[in-house]
Amino acid sequence: MxxxxxxxxxxxxxxxxxxxxxxPVLASGILVGLVVSLxxxxxxxxxxxxxxxxxxxxxxxxxxxxxxxxxxxxxEYTSTLFDLTAAVGLVA
Numbered sequence: 084m085x086x087x088x089x090x091x092x093x094x095x096x097x098x099x100x101x102x103x104x105x106x107p108v109l110a111s112g113i114l115v116g117l118v119v120s121l122x123x124x125x126x127x128x129x130x131x132x133x134x135x136x137x138x139x140x141x142x143x144x145x146x147x148x149x150x151x152x153x154x155x156x157x158x159e160y161t162s163t164l165f166d167l168t169a170a171v172g173l174v175a
Contacts, residue, residue: 089167096160096163100156103156107149108149111141111142112138112141115142116134116138119134119137120134
């Protein structure tokens with residue numbers, strides 16, 4: 084199969100941007116989960132909501148704090164996509 088190199092590059096860029104956007108949110112969830120798990124094992128509290136609720140709260144806060152940065156990355160990618168499609172002649 085022959086794929087257009089620009090298409091492959093756009094897909095690669097989209098996946099890299101998705102990873103860059105998701106990484107801080109997931110890393111904060113993992114870090115909070117680790118801390119809560121340590122606290123649960125030290126105190127012998129085995130409540131499922133105790134580990135889930137703080138992770139959700141922290142992850143939502145990280146998304147709120149990084150919303151401008153996330154939007155900027157998406158706008159940059161979208162403008163690159165539109166520039167490329169205009170150069171190829173797909174958009175009038």
